[in-house]
Amino acid sequence: MNSQDLQSNATLKDVAAAAGVSLATVDRVINGRPGVSDKTTRKVNDAIERLNFHPLAAAAELARSRPCRFAVLLPRGDNRFMADIADNIRAQAAWFRARRIAVEIIETNVFDADTLAAELAALTGRFEGAAVVALDHPRIRAAIDDLVESGMAVVTLVSDVPSSRRAHYVGIDNIAAGRTAGSLIGRFLGGRSGRVGVVTGSAALRDHAERLFGFGQVIAEEHPGLSLLPPVEGRDDPQQNRALVARLLADAPDLVALYNTGEGAAGIGAALADAGAARRILCVGHELTPDSRRLLLDGTFAALVVQDPGHEARSMARVLRALVSGRPILPAQEQIRVEVILRDNLP
Amino acid sequence: MNSQDLQSNATLKDVAAAAGVSLATVDRVINGRPGVSDKTTRKVNDAIERLNFHPLAAAAELARSRPCRFAVLLPRGDNRFMADIADNIRAQAAWFRARRIAVEIIETNVFDADTLAAELAALTGRFEGAAVVALDHPRIRAAIDDLVESGMAVVTLVSDVPSSRRAHYVGIDNIAAGRTAGSLIGRFLGGRSGRVGVVTGSAALRDHAERLFGFGQVIAEEHPGLSLLPPVEGRDDPQQNRALVARLLADAPDLVALYNTGEGAAGIGAALADAGAARRILCVGHELTPDSRRLLLDGTFAALVVQDPGHEARSMARVLRALVSGRPILPAQEQIRVEVILRDNLP
DNA sequence: AATTTTTTGAGTTGCGCACATCAAAATCTT
DNA sequence: AAGATTTTGATGTGCGCAACTCAAAAAATT
CATH class of the missing domain: 3.40.50.2300 (Response regulator)
Structure with a gap:
């Protein structure tokens, strides 16, 4: 009949009170900070379970507020599909702004490995995340790995580089x-x-x-x-x-x-x-x-x-954001489907 | 080359300062509260434009925090597709909880107009929003209209009742x-x-x-x-x-x-x-x-x-939430597509 | 028993906005 | 010019959490 009426709405404070510890200790347990004994950790986790506590997304986001600068590397040229992706990204401008996500679309010659590798290298330090429509080429793979090494969240877009250390591929099979x-x-x-x-x-x-x-x-x-x-x-x-x-x-x-x-x-x-x-x-x-x-x-x-360029643009943003703030990704939502369009189901 | 580096990150306070008015006045303009002269309204809007101000979603959400209790009326029985929708809703439990959205799945005999109409009527006051897999029947239409009249956000799910006053239809053509x-x-x-x-x-x-x-x-x-x-x-x-x-x-x-x-x-x-x-x-x-x-x-x-039941479950939640908090809906994201599955593109 | 190390408490500050209230000022009426 | 009305300011509180600091208490070490 029901599903989850056990809507607790317990707060951190409630958890602290229930566990008989201070807010600081609960914070240490939840965010994995050091300096808590096993016994206390258990007490806190018990209380969390008992109260069915779950941090409120809006509050956590507000308090954390990391910078999110994302680069999207698209092929230069008059490829209509790529233009669609760019348009869809721009169409989400309001959504991005409301979350303080800065997206910079960089058009470049994706077909030339040297150019693309250089462009990728130039991203270091300027962005927290990047989405790349990349050639599958050893030099590109290395450039992507370097970015990941430097701590950047990197996803491939539309065309994958599976041998690289990119965190995710946004595109179809x-x-x-x-x-x-x-x-x-x-x-x-x-x-x-x-x-x-x-x-x-x-x-x-x-x-x-x-x-x-x-x-x-x-x-x-x-x-x-x-x-x-x-x-x-x-x-x-x-x-x-x-x-x-x-x-x-x-x-x-x-x-x-x-x-x-x-x-x-x-x-x-x-x-x-x-x-x-x-x-x-x-x-x-x-x-x-x-x-x-x-x-x-x-x-x-x-x-x-x-493939739905709108879905890809949204998925890219969601995935990069999740990666940057260390949150989980919902695989079902991020899977891009291979769609068949006939005259009759034209969107 | 770029797209929107004009990431201003201006806050309400900045707008107030730039417009030469108080925070309270800016708030009145933004949230459409009464008691602001045309001249001041213009000053404020100018400042908003100049600073490229956009409210931070997380902060707005945190401050507003309306209750969101949603009912989902699904047909009772062993319909696998409906079970999929229910499963997808449950799979999003964490997402819902983090946003203080309580979803109650109610299974009922959708095929009997009287039963369904009674079930609908019983929702009044207990929920802020409802999604209904509804029969297209005059009694149901009336029941939906009554709910809307009472201030509830109502969407139809999978099967539409176009003549009703439901705010949205989550499903395919x-x-x-x-x-x-x-x-x-x-x-x-x-x-x-x-x-x-x-x-x-x-x-x-x-x-x-x-x-x-x-x-x-x-x-x-x-x-x-x-x-x-x-x-x-x-x-x-x-x-x-x-x-x-x-x-x-x-x-x-x-x-x-x-x-x-x-x-x-x-x-x-x-x-x-x-x-x-x-x-x-x-x-x-x-x-x-x-x-x-x-x-x-x-x-x-x-x-x-x-049709993708996962997409429908997510879309339903997003749409109801947007309706309850008076925010805009992104039509492109909420359009459910008619998909064709062959053996080769089976997800 | 004295010292070091680990663990915990208590508290603060800030994130940016929504939504109050009350008083002061400006404007309009008569 | 006195009053009524509209407009604005000042200020505060709360939302729930992250991320700190500093000191106190407890435990482990010598």
């Missing part, structure tokens, strides 16, 4: 995302056979590479009638994608589907329209942008596999 | 969910034609009815080769579903797909297995439960259209 795209294409084709073209941003990006891997897995395992053409790299640029897809269409007459691991959907849509092949070639891509939304609505793309 | 299921079935069938069976919990539930509506829309509009059999009602009970599906399979030899608008997937799986028709008949259902997860993994179900 990209292998699962690739697999999902593969299953959608395979099942939407309903057993038809033919060739599948793959357009990717860059094989050097871990997230793209992982998607490709997952995609290939599913096609090979579950849809033997389909064969993958070698991936073409368009650097997420619509112009390049357009040219690449035009060539694909010309070279492979039995092309039945296209998978785009990254951005630049507009280029693909344009090439298909040019060839009069839109809606005949099944297309699946990633991320919701104005372009991909349009192409989903007009039927050029059958589905999009996406 | 069920028409979109039904459409999504329809599109998945239509596209996965890849142009094949035949009959589609529909198993529903109860036509009296608004969420089920809306899903059915959306589903029918898409099939009729976009997949003319498919025709819907009349929906059968199994009350979300696996046993009943098993019997109903067994009969469907016997009666309609050209059955190509099954859509389950509610729970009881296990019964459908069992009937299909009995008939040796699993994986031959395309199945799509809703909500992720241990049963549906198993059936998704073994291929009996091709996809699930779900």
